[in-house]
Amino acid sequence: MTESAAGQAGRLLITGATGGMGRTCALLAASRGYDLALADLSQEKLEELADRCSPHGVSVSCHVLDVTQAASRDQLVTALEQTGGMDALIHTVGLSPQMADWKQIIDVDLVGTVALLEQLRPRLNSGGCALSIASMSGYLCPPDPEIEQLLSAPLADDFFVRLRDLAGAKPMLENSGLAYAYSKKALKQYVSDRAFDWGREGKRLVSISPGMINTEMGQLENEAMENYEAMRSRIALDRLGEAEDIAETALFLVSDKASYITGCDILVDGGFVARVAQEQRQ
Numbered sequence: 497m498t499e500s501a502a503g504q505a506g507r508l509l510i511t512g513a514t515g516g517m518g519r520t521c522a523l524l525a526a527s528r529g530y531d532l533a534l535a536d537l538s539q540e541k542l543e544e545l546a547d548r549c550s551p552h553g554v555s556v557s558c559h560v561l562d563v564t565q566a567a568s569r570d571q572l573v574t575a576l577e578q579t580g581g582m583d584a585l586i587h588t589v590g591l592s593p594q595m596a597d598w599k600q601i602i603d604v605d606l607v608g609t610v611a612l613l614e615q616l617r618p619r620l621n622s623g624g625c626a627l628s629i630a631s632m633s634g635y636l637c638p639p640d641p642e643i644e645q646l647l648s649a650p651l652a653d654d655f656f657v658r659l660r661d662l663a664g665a666k667p668m669l670e671n672s673g674l675a676y677a678y679s680k681k682a683l684k685q686y687v688s689d690r691a692f693d694w695g696r697e698g699k700r701l702v703s704i705s706p707g708m709i710n711t712e713m714g715q716l717e718n719e720a721m722e723n724y725e726a727m728r729s730r731i732a733l734d735r736l737g738e739a740e741d742i743a744e745t746a747l748f749l750v751s752d753k754a755s756y757i758t759g760c761d762i763l764v765d766g767g768f769v770a771r772v773a774q775e776q777r778q
Contacts, residue, residue, distance in 0.1 A: 506583030506624075508750070509533040509576070511561060511612070514541040516711025517629060518588040520739035521746055525586075526552040528747065533582060535561035535572055536589075563589050563608030573615050581619040584750035585626040587612065591676075594716045598675035602659065606679040607650040610686055613701075614651070622698035625750040625758075629742070630703040632765045634681035636772060637674060642666065647682035648689075680705070684761045691759025700758035702749050707765025709737040730775075732767025 508525050512518040513534035522534060526549035534542050534549075534556060542558035549556050559575055562568040576582055589612075591604045613626055620626060646662055649655065663669045669678070687703045694701045708714060708731065718724055718736075728736070745764050748754055763769055 505529045505751075507531045507533065507580070509535065509582045509585045509616070510588065511535045511563070511585070512588035512590065514538060514545055515588055516713060516739045517706070517709070517742050518586070519545060520743040521586050521588065522549055524740070524743045524747060526550075526554050526556070529554060531555045533557050533559060533576065533579075535559040537562060561589075563612050564603050566611070569612050569615050573619060576616070576619045581621050582616075583621050583624045585613075585616060585620060585624075586746050586750060587626070587628040590629060592713050592717050593672040593676045594720050595713070596672065598663075598670045598672045599659075601672055601675045602647075602679050605676065606647060606682050607655065609683060610650050613686075617694065617697075617699070620699050623752075623755075625700040625702065625754070626694075627746055627749050628683055628687065628703045630683050630705045630761055631676070631680040632705045632707045632763060632769050633673075633677035634684050634705060634761075635763070635769045637677035637681055640666070640678070643669060643678050644682065644685070647678055648685060650682065687761060688759050695758055700755075702758060703761045704742060704745055704749070705761050705763050705765065706742050707731065707737055707763070707768045709739065709742065711739050730768050730771040731765070732771055735766065737764060737766055
């Protein structure tokens with residue numbers, strides 16, 4: 497990542513900035529000298545967050561963004577073009593299973609996310625990194641070649657037609673939890689598949705898969721789990737993750753300290769997935 501003219505850490509775009517992970521990333525980044533572009537659905541919440549970041553002496557701009565709307569994505573891209581692009585992106589926009597139905601989850605967590613990444617790609621300065629938030633659930637859903645093949649091309653013109661047809665043949669896809677898991681698995685695959693092309697432009701592409709995290713969204717999902725205690729017992733470090741765990745990892749990955757890391761997903765789950773894998777081998 498290149499430094500800004502003021503010698504600061506550079507210009508960082510954070511989407512979903514007013515959510516638990518996005519807000520924590522923004523405050524930590526501001527404390528480390530990043531100029532910020534904050535994007536989310538609510539102008540009021542963005543301005544409140546900008547006020548909290550500004551005392552650190554960094555510049556902060558606010559942008560209303562709905563990743564499912566092309567016009568909204570276009571407006572963000574245009575705004576970034578006018579300010580010299582960005583040195584890094586932390587994309588935290590997402591809907592969890594308790595927040596929406598299966599179609600909305602796929603539209604936001606996969607289709608809108610990939611569309612935004614591709615539109616922002618030309619605005620990412622050389623040496624920069626784009627990071628997206630995936631989920632440990634992407635490691636836990638059962639393999640399904642048909643679902644995975646369809647979700648590997650979320651920007652295809654007939655994607656939603658084919659998605660509807662596949663859901664008719666595979667009703668399990670209409671389960672919001674499984675739709676979430678497969679969407680996050682597909683996002684990880686996008687990172688892996690596209691990293692080479694991004695890399696030839698001098699840009700990095702990575703993702704983070706959080707585990708059970710103590711944010712508003714995480715609490716909503718935890719409260720809905722019938723087997724919460726059994727799930728929590730699989731965390732090797734015996735605690736829920738915090739938004740700071742994600743933010744620290746994200747800021748490392750978009751920094752020059754991680755300049756040789758691309759095309760991969762980093763699990764930040766306290767050892768949950770490793771424990772599940774161990775149980776499956778026993």
